[in-house]
Amino acid sequence: MSLNRIIPLLLLEENKLVKTKKFSEPKYIGDPKNTIKLFNEMNCSEIMIIDIEKTKKNKNIEFNFIESIISEAFMPVSYGGGIKNLNDINELIKIGCEKISINYKSDDHEFIEKAVSTFGSSTIIVSIDIKKIGSDIFCFDYISKITKKEKLNDKIKELNKCGVGEYLINFVDKDGLMSGFDRETIGEILKLTNSQITFCGGASSYDDLYETILTGATSLAAGSLFIYQSLDSGVLINYPDGNEYTKILEA
Known part of the structure; x- marks a missing residue:
């Protein structure tokens, strides 16, 4: 039986764990290593880590720091943030990242094609931030904080041609509000690709x-x-945990 995936998504800024609301107002939460240890104790099955400042400030990935975090994890870890080239991806995989999430560089389709062909479609996640305006779903530039004219269906259509095996779709207007997933829009997005899609933004309860x-x-x-x-x-x-965990994973 294929089990569903329930994934904590941790945000880093200046090597500290933070949480945002609508992609703004990062609030300090704590130490990422200690947080990973706690998720270990809870038998968490998978974790995503996104550094929200590396690309925005054109900083290089701190591989030693990322390795120190991953060394604490008993579960698979995906990482995104500051990825500029194939060598960055290779180094992240070497230090233990199972999957690599690419956001800003996803506009470079040649780069995505090379990443998928080099490391495999199951390794590369394309992360897309979205805003819904009326009945249309638009892509959002998290650096300029501007909603693009590009629609999500057009972006995914082109990325499907690159062989992308997984997408991470982030609902900007739901981020940090715990107001509930937008299930209607999720249903629309699921029709755009046969690849795995992870949805983030709005989770309010188990x-x-x-x-x-x-x-x-x-x-x-x-x-x-x-x-x-x-x-x-x-x-x-x-x-x-327990019955709650089994109920969600086997739904």
Whole structure:
């Protein structure tokens, strides 16, 4: 039986764990290594780490620091942030990253094609930030914070030609609000590709994860849900366990 994926998504800024709202106002959460250790204890099955400042400030990836985090993880780790070339991807894989998430460089289709052909479609994740305006879904530039004229369906159509095996779709207007997944839009996006899609933005509860899985999504990521006890409350690292975990994964 193919199990669903439930993934904590951790954001880094200046090598510290932060959380954002609508891609703004990064708030300090804690030490990423200690957080990884806590997820280990909760038998978390997979984690995504995104450094939100490396590309924005044109900084190089700090491979030693990323390796020190990954060395604490008992689960597969995906990493994104500051990837400029194939050598960056190769180095990240060498230090233990299972998958590599590419956002800003995804506009360079030649680069994506080379990355997929070199490292395999199961290794490369293309991360796309989106905003829904009316009935249309547009791509969002997280660096300039401008909604592009490019529609999501057009971008995915071109990237499908590059052999992309997985997408990470981030709902900008849902980020950090714990207001619930946009299941209607998720259903629309699932029709755009046969590749795996992980959706992030809005997770409000374990029941919300379960109900969204039932709509057809098979992979969901969340930040605030696994970091806070509730919106605007203190930090409380958590992850589904026991019956909750089995219910979601086998939905």
